[in-house]
Each structure stands twice: as structure tokens, then as C-alpha cells.
Amino acid sequence: MPTLTWLTREADIRLAQKAPYRLLEAVPDLSYGDAQTENMIIQGDNLDALKALLPYYAGRVKCIYIDPPYNTKSAFEHYDDNLEHSKWLSMVYPRLELLREFLSEDGSIWVSIDDNEGHYLKVIMDEIFGRKKFVATNVWQKRYSRENREAIGDVHEYVMIYARDPERFKLTRNKVSLDEKSRKVYKNPNNDPRGPWRGIPMTAQGWRPNQMYSITTPKGKVHLPPEGRCWSTLESEYKKLLEQGRIYFGKDNNSQPNVIRYLSEVEGHVPWTWWSHEEVGHTDESKKESQLLFGKDVTFGTPKPERLLCRIIEIATNPGDIVLDSFLGSGTTCAVAHKMGRRYIGIEMGEHAVTHCVPRLKKVIDGEQGGISKAVNWQGGGGFRFYRLGDAVFDETGKINQNIRFATLAAHVWFCETKTPIGKKAKSPLLGVHNETAYYLLFNGILGDKRPDGGNVLTSKVLKDLPPFEGQKVIYGETTRLGAERLQAEGIIFKQIPYDIKAR
Ligand SMILES: C[S@@+](CC[C@H](N)C(=O)[O-])C[C@H]1O[C@@H](n2cnc3c(N)ncnc32)[C@H](O)[C@@H]1O
Known part of the structure; x- marks a missing residue:
């Protein structure tokens, strides 16, 4: 299989293996809420932190979401996003290798990225996870207004997905629940006791001999399938639907037949790769969420909107599953996972693990009502433990550290x-x-x-x-x-x- 090469590749692909096993030390003063919880916030370099977690969490994580620095050449207030191109590859390669080990059989990894490194990332993810494990690249419309500063305005990013077993992922992933706008399409003008409904045109593409029958409306008009189409069901099935009162002939009771679908029967949409800002939020929304949480002076430069994480966690997990984010930033993934009843592990090396993630999660536990809280009816509760990286299990000569229990x-x-x-x-x-x-x-x-x-x-x-x-x-x-x-x-x-x- 073709692979990507860069100057230090040979050394970089051994970095994950060479990283020392270190201990995790709990910091009770920075922990909060229910002490029995498995939720963890870890401050430290994620290469070491992931290595420390492996003995406990390998193969147990249902959803990994990461939002690594994109290499935009910017210096943000809380972290520098200006690595030389091959240094970025050298940073991300060993971390992805370690992350792979955490995925459960039905687990998936979701990576936010933009065009600076996105296509290089795809090649190394193909190498590390396997080309056949690729599921999709979602396009997130991150802005709602036009971007006029560049030759061609940049209004999107990507979220790439790989699954440990794509077939299993397809069977186990959740559909996307209907948002308010989609729900409003379902109406109940006739006070149907089965609740709000909508009519779906009863035609399909093509010509199938046993789906070309004629249909007579209650007012006596005879309909045949439109040009180039057939009815979407066999005649016997159509008759059953008619008997059940599930065929709608329009307001005039004389138009082409529609099949009635009730809102109560709709499980949700099959996810698709187009993620509009209306559905999952935009960067303005996430900045406002950040300001509300931290005040105007301490906001975080590049937060993701809670609705974006909600969409990912909704598709990839169920309550109780473990979510892992090893580039936690201001703590969005853990805050959303917490509100959605998932367990989580977040890793952040910057001081904002303390100045942002800790206060944010404390607020969540106390019932904070921003972001997705209202949509998921968040009422507060739960807890998390805070950890820092401690000693290495082995010293440089390979001897066991005296402090190891x-x-x-x-x-x-x-x-x-x-x-x-x-x-x-x-x-x-x-x-x-x-x-x-x-x-x-x-x-x-x-x-x-x-x-x-x-x-x-x-x-x-x-x-x-x-x-x-x-x-x-x-x-x-x-x-x-x-x-x-x-x-x-x-x-x-x-x-x-x-x-x-x-x-x-
Ligand atoms: C783009 S931000 C993540 C933003 C986050 N999704 C949010 O909503 O707030 C990337 C984060 O990764 C952190 N980071 C970069 N390299 C890291 C490393 N080696 N270990 C742990 N964290 C790292 C940075 O400090 C930064 O906070």
C-alpha cells in the first residue's frame, strides 16, 4: 500500500512504542462531584497519558473524537498552531497509533480537520487504521455568513470517521433524531388519532410491470404513474394501505396518492455527510457558548459548538459508553458527553485543563443550562476525577520505580x-x-x-x-x-x- 513519507518518519513511527508507561496521579482538589464516577480529565501530553491509560482502557472506547491543532500557522492564546509540516505529521502519527488501541469492536474515531493537513491526515489514517476502515468524511459548514477575505471564501471543515469494523458500525450506529424543523413538516390537519403525519409521494424511479397499475381516487379520477416512474408498492400492498387509511389523495381528495408516514414511526434520519450550521452549529455559536461559560476575557480561541459534539456522540454511542478526546481544549467533548449520560476521558496538556475544563465541568455538574442542556433536558449531577501524569513505571535502566504499587x-x-x-x-x-x-x-x-x-x-x-x-x-x-x-x-x-x- 502506498504510504506517506517525511524526513523523520522512521523515528516517528516508533515514538508510540518508545513512550514510557507513566502513572496517573489523582488530584482530589481539582476533582468534583460523585467520587465513584469513572469520568477522567487528565492534564498532560496525550502521548504519555494515552500510554498510561492503555492497560485499563484498551479496546473499551466506543467513540474517540479529536480536534487536533490544524496547523493553520496561527498562534492562538492557549496553544500554538504553527508546526513545520513534517513536525505536525510526527506529532499526530504516534498519537493515532495509540488511539487505535482504545477502540472497542463497534468503536469509531472521528477527527476534525481542515484543508491545511486534511488530505495528509487521510493518508496516514488509511495506513494506521486500514483503508477499508474508512467510513466517511463529513463536511461541516462552520460559518453562516460569507467569508470575503480570501480568493475563495473558506466556510467548511471536515470530520473524518474510521471504524474498527465498518460493517458492525453500520449495524450499530444510531440515526440522527429529527430536529425541530423536520418535526414541523409533520402535521395533523384532520385530527388523526395516530398523531402528526406527512404524505410521501407513492412513486419510484423506473418501470416495473407489477407496479404500473391504475389507481382511482375517492372522487373518481384515475391515476397512472407519472412518465418514467412506477408506483413504489405492489397493488396488493397499496390496497392494504388504503384499507388502513394510510393513503392521502391531497386536499382535494382527487390528486396522486401519497403514503401517510406518522411522526411516531420515524426513528430519525440516516446520517449523511453534509452537516449544515443550522443542524450542528457554527463557530459563532461556539464562541458565544465559550463567552457564557468563561466570561469575555478568558474565552477559548477555537472551541467547537456543543451541537456538533452532540451529533457525533448521538450517532456513535449510547448512554453509558465511553467517549475519549485527547485534544480536549476547552472541554466541549466531555461537557457534551456528560450531559448525554456517557462516560468520558479527556486529555489536555495546556493550563486550560485547569482554567477551562475544570470550571466548565463543575458548572455542568451543577446543572449549567447553556449549549445542548435544554435540548437534552440536562438537570445536573455526576462527577469527574482530575489527574496529572506521575512517575514512569520503569526508570531509564529498565528497573521498576520504587514507588510503584x-x-x-x-x-x-x-x-x-x-x-x-x-x-x-x-x-x-x-x-x-x-x-x-x-x-x-x-x-x-x-x-x-x-x-x-x-x-x-x-x-x-x-x-x-x-x-x-x-x-x-x-x-x-x-x-x-x-x-x-x-x-x-x-x-x-x-x-x-x-x-x-x-x-x-
Ligand atoms: C483545537 S483545540 C481543541 C478544541 C476543543 N475541541 C474545544 O471544543 O474546545 C486543540 C487542543 O489540543 C491541545 N493539544 C495539542 N497538542 C497536545 C498534546 N500533545 N497533548 C494534549 N493536548 C494537546 C491544545 O492545547 C489545544 O487545547
Whole structure:
């Protein structure tokens, strides 16, 4: 497959692998609301933050939305958007590689971008996610007024979508609910007890012999399908609809037949790639939302409108699903996900993680009524935890950092072995069973022995004390006193800490 090359590509495509595993440290003072919530705001470089999250969230995220700097050559107040072209590629490539690992089987990734880097982005996303995983490029009409400063006014951006499994995405994605304007098309002039309805012309393109019958109106006029068209149903189906009172012959009761569709039966529209500002908002709207939240002096330069995120989250997720945004900016994705009852993880490296995202989400929890609040009947509630990046799990020589706790190393070992997240916080040396192999970790006196090396060495006694498993066992420990024959007889593969733990 053709790939994009740039000067530092060879080094850049190894960056994700080389990024260290770091710990996430909770900051209780900046957290708010329900402490049990899984919602996370993380301040730090997303390369490190994503690596830190992988052991817990790989394969669990239903929708990733990112709005990376577009490389517009501008210096915004809160971040610089002026990378040399290949540096932008070098920034985005390893981050996309990590993001791919988070997608669930039915998950999708949505990326906002414009023409500065959009076409290069498409080529690297084809490479990273697979050309066949491409779903669509949506065009978002970001302005409602004409742009007269350029030779050709720029009024749109893109939102590119890739799915881990496009077939599954097609079956599971949601339709777009009708907006006020589309609902108004449905009326009830005859007080039909089935509610508001509209007439859909009963014709289809082409000529099909069994759809070319004649139809007589109640007033006696005979209709045949118009030139070049046929009726859209067979005669038997038409007769059923007529009996059910679902054929409308116009106000005069003498015009061409229409099939009656009730509003109550309409699930919504199949999403399409044209996203007008009327439907999903525009940049003026998002600036106003930002001013309302933060005041005129501290607004954020490039926020997205809440309605845009609402559209994405509505199509891609259901309540309770996890949404991830690793270029969080002023926190729009998390605020919208919160109001829509989704769980979320937001990562932002700038100080605005504290000055914007935290106060915004606090307001949301307190029931803030801007953005999409009224449309989703938001009443407040919930919570989020704030984190910063802490120590690396391994030092430069590959040794385990002294401050690492059992549960942290357990999550790391489990993920390296199984490529799946650990689920619950590990409290036992038996971390779990995957593909008929049990994984154990002897570390930090998990067996209750408080001496520094206590219980970290695999001896006969320690083996006896371990939760039993009939079958293949992988045991991580500092060393073992059991010989090769005994290990084989017991079905044990012994792995030595730290050397056999993948540091990267
Ligand atoms: C275009 S803004 C996102 C705006 C956001 N969608 C909103 O509605 O407010 C891009 C953000 O990505 C952040 N960013 C850029 N590089 C980053 C990195 N390596 N790690 C984390 N955040 C980063 C910038 O600080 C900036 O806030």
C-alpha cells in the first residue's frame, strides 16, 4: 500500500512504542462531584497519558473524537498552531497509533480537520487504521455568513470517521433524531388519532410491470404513474394501505396518492455527510457558548459548538459508553458527553485543563443550562476525577520505580501479556485467566510478607499459598527457587521482574 513519507518518519513511527508507561496521579482538589464516577480529565501530553491509560482502557472506547491543532500557522492564546509540516505529521502519527488501541469492536474515531493537513491526515489514517476502515468524511459548514477575505471564501471543515469494523458500525450506529424543523413538516390537519403525519409521494424511479397499475381516487379520477416512474408498492400492498387509511389523495381528495408516514414511526434520519450550521452549529455559536461559560476575557480561541459534539456522540454511542478526546481544549467533548449520560476521558496538556475544563465541568455538574442542556433536558449531577501524569513505571535502566504499587504493576503486566485491560483493581497474586493461561504476579509482599523481598520469590511454600489453577501458569517474581524440571512439571513459565516485563 502506498504510504506517506517525511524526513523523520522512521523515528516517528516508533515514538508510540518508545513512550514510557507513566502513572496517573489523582488530584482530589481539582476533582468534583460523585467520587465513584469513572469520568477522567487528565492534564498532560496525550502521548504519555494515552500510554498510561492503555492497560485499563484498551479496546473499551466506543467513540474517540479529536480536534487536533490544524496547523493553520496561527498562534492562538492557549496553544500554538504553527508546526513545520513534517513536525505536525510526527506529532499526530504516534498519537493515532495509540488511539487505535482504545477502540472497542463497534468503536469509531472521528477527527476534525481542515484543508491545511486534511488530505495528509487521510493518508496516514488509511495506513494506521486500514483503508477499508474508512467510513466517511463529513463536511461541516462552520460559518453562516460569507467569508470575503480570501480568493475563495473558506466556510467548511471536515470530520473524518474510521471504524474498527465498518460493517458492525453500520449495524450499530444510531440515526440522527429529527430536529425541530423536520418535526414541523409533520402535521395533523384532520385530527388523526395516530398523531402528526406527512404524505410521501407513492412513486419510484423506473418501470416495473407489477407496479404500473391504475389507481382511482375517492372522487373518481384515475391515476397512472407519472412518465418514467412506477408506483413504489405492489397493488396488493397499496390496497392494504388504503384499507388502513394510510393513503392521502391531497386536499382535494382527487390528486396522486401519497403514503401517510406518522411522526411516531420515524426513528430519525440516516446520517449523511453534509452537516449544515443550522443542524450542528457554527463557530459563532461556539464562541458565544465559550463567552457564557468563561466570561469575555478568558474565552477559548477555537472551541467547537456543543451541537456538533452532540451529533457525533448521538450517532456513535449510547448512554453509558465511553467517549475519549485527547485534544480536549476547552472541554466541549466531555461537557457534551456528560450531559448525554456517557462516560468520558479527556486529555489536555495546556493550563486550560485547569482554567477551562475544570470550571466548565463543575458548572455542568451543577446543572449549567447553556449549549445542548435544554435540548437534552440536562438537570445536573455526576462527577469527574482530575489527574496529572506521575512517575514512569520503569526508570531509564529498565528497573521498576520504587514507588510503584502492586495494582499498578499488575495492570501493566496483565496488559502486556493479554493486550486486554485488567478490569478491576488487582488485589490477589492471581491476576486472572486469559486463553486458558493463569497469570500471577509476586510483588510488593502481595502474599502478606512485609519483608522487602517477602513473597516475591517463587518457592515451594509460596507456590502452595498461591490461588490454585489447573493448567498453564505464567508467574512473575524476582527469582525462583524451583528448578527447571519442577517448573515444567507444575506447568509454570517463570518470568523475572523486571527483566521479563516489557518496559515499553
Ligand atoms: C483545537 S483545540 C481543541 C478544541 C476543543 N475541541 C474545544 O471544543 O474546545 C486543540 C487542543 O489540543 C491541545 N493539544 C495539542 N497538542 C497536545 C498534546 N500533545 N497533548 C494534549 N493536548 C494537546 C491544545 O492545547 C489545544 O487545547
